[in-house]
Structure formats: C-alpha cells, structure tokens
Amino acid sequence: MTRLLVFGLLAGLLASVMTFGVARLVGEPALDAAIALEVADSHAHAADTPNHPDAVGMSRRLQAGPGLFVGLAAIGAALGGILAISFAVARGRFLHGSTRATVGWITALGFAAVIVVPMLKFPGNPPAVGNSETIGARTLAYFAFLALSLATLGFAVSAVKGVPSRHRKMLIGAAIYAGVMTGAAIVLPSFHEVDPAFPGDVLWQFRASTLAVQATLWASTAIVFCWLVGRYGQSV
Amino acid sequence: MTVATRSAVSSDLPAIPLRDIAPWAALASLLAVLVVYFVGAEQGAWSVFHGTDVHEFVHDARHLLGFPCH
Numbered sequence A: 001m002t003r004l005l006v007f008g009l010l011a012g013l014l015a016s017v018m019t020f021g022v023a024r025l026v027g028e029p030a031l032d033a034a035i036a037l038e039v040a041d042s043h044a045h046a047a048d049t050p051n052h053p054d055a056v057g058m059s060r061r062l063q064a065g066p067g068l069f070v071g072l073a074a075i076g077a078a079l080g081g082i083l084a085i086s087f088a089v090a091r092g093r094f095l096h097g098s099t100r101a102t103v104g105w106i107t108a109l110g111f112a113a114v115i116v117v118p119m120l121k122f123p124g125n126p127p128a129v130g131n132s133e134t135i136g137a138r139t140l141a142y143f144a145f146l147a148l149s150l151a152t153l154g155f156a157v158s159a160v161k162g163v164p165s166r167h168r169k170m171l172i173g174a175a176i177y178a179g180v181m182t183g184a185a186i187v188l189p190s191f192h193e194v195d196p197a198f199p200g201d202v203l204w205q206f207r208a209s210t211l212a213v214q215a216t217l218w219a220s221t222a223i224v225f226c227w228l229v230g231r232y233g234q235s236v
Numbered sequence B: 001m002t003v004a005t006r007s008a009v010s011s012d013l014p015a016i017p018l019r020d021i022a023p024w025a026a027l028a029s030l031l032a033v034l035v036v037y038f039v040g041a042e043q044g045a046w047s048v049f050h051g052t053d054v055h056e057f058v059h060d061a062r063h064l065l066g067f068p069c070h
C-alpha cells in the first residue's frame, strides 16, 4: 500500500512538471492577454474601480513561475495520491482487468466527474471576468457541485457492482450519474458575468487552456503511475 | 507470493484488504482537501490567513486549473 502511494505521489509530481510546460505555453498567453485588458480597463475607470488584487501585489514573474509550479505540483501530488488509493480500492473489487485498464477506467471516470462536468456548469474565468461580490456564492456552488459529482460517481459505481452484463452496467451507471447531475445543474444557480465587451477569443483560449492543463495533468499522472506499477510494483 | 511468478494481469492479485487501505485513504483525502482548498480557494471566498499572499502566489495555477478565482 505504501509503495502504491509513493508511486502515486511520484507520478503526480512528474506529471506536474509536464503540466507546467503546457500551462506556460498555452495558458499564460491567455492569462496575460486578460490581465492586459484588466489593467487597461481599470485605468479607464480609475475613479470608480477599486484596485483589483490581480493587477497589484505580487510580480507576474513570481506568479507565472514558482507560484504556478508550486500550485500545480501540490495538486499533482494530491491527484497522484488519490489515484493510488482509488487503484487499491478498485483493483480486484470493481475492476478486474490489467493495471492499464484499471488505471484507465479510474482516470477516465474521475476526469469526467471532477473536471469535465463541473467545467460545463462552472467554466473557469480569466482575470478581468467575474464579479468580486459573487465570489463567495460562486466558490460555494462550484465546490458543492464538485462534491456532489464525486459522491454520485461513487454511488453509481457501487450501485452497478452486482449487475452481470458489462454493457448494462455502463448504461445504468451512466443513467444514474447523468440524471442526478442534470438535476443539480438545473437547481444550482448559474453566473453570467462575462462582460459582452470582453473579447470572445481570449475567453475561449483561456477556457480551452484550463481543459488542456487538466487533461495533461491527469493523463500524465495516469501514464507515469501505470508505468511505475508495471515496472516496480507487480506484487503491491 | 514472489515478484518472479507475477503475471502482468492485476486480476491475478488478491485485492488489498480495505482495513489496510482505510487509514491511508483517510490521510490522503484529508491532505488532498487541504491542498485543493489552499490552491483553489484560500483568500478568495474564504480566508484562513490574513492578507492576499497565498492567493497571489498560487494565482496563475488557480486560474489555469479552472477554479473560481475572484
């Protein structure tokens, strides 16, 4: 068990190095473009716009270098640790295939429930987008939706454990998950805070880059973890 | 069971007993929640520490991972 955890942490840390590269290449340009707009905007309305914390405070070099790296590495290590635990629980209980298939299923389902579905309801916003008065409500709604998504995934997986047909298993599980999450998405509030004047291509580039960053982190964590278990951990 | 006789198929292996996993699962979940909180939300909607230093430091990671930032 401890060996699996070490593999998970190592995989997550290594993955965060690759993710840092992707974040710098595709994410930072969109972030900088949005911050440039934000600064220009706050100059234009200097009288009525209070200083936004993003435009002041820490240097951009610190934020885009060590800050970005530490943030990604911490999340990567957490992801790797949780992957190792999920692998230990699922192997031989919920999943009976090869290491690669087991890790593949966990990663695919986790990525859908933790990243893709919350992103569809609450897509990330670049600096300069978002009303600071609703940050409390938005953060609460986002984490509530995320927690519900994970809980529903867990419930759906346990519910179909005894179903004999593999095909039917996936269908029933997907129906449970989609039903609950669609209901939650309708009930929870939506936040429409993008200024119509904000350039759509910057917004799109930013949101696509958040997906690219998460996809890189998850995929490379899974690949490295698989490799470590296959290479050094056949008996764990 | 030894490494040498292992096949690459994980279904050959006995499942790790849940009571061996449980303490690690609790520890990992706790740490993961803390990490997600500090990278994803500290000094945004809620604050454990005063000021904006944590928010500012992880700012780019928070945005690019898709968390609500401000």
Ligand SMILES: [Zn+2]
Binding pocket: A054, A126, A127, B059, B063, B069, B070
């Ligand atoms: Zn921000």
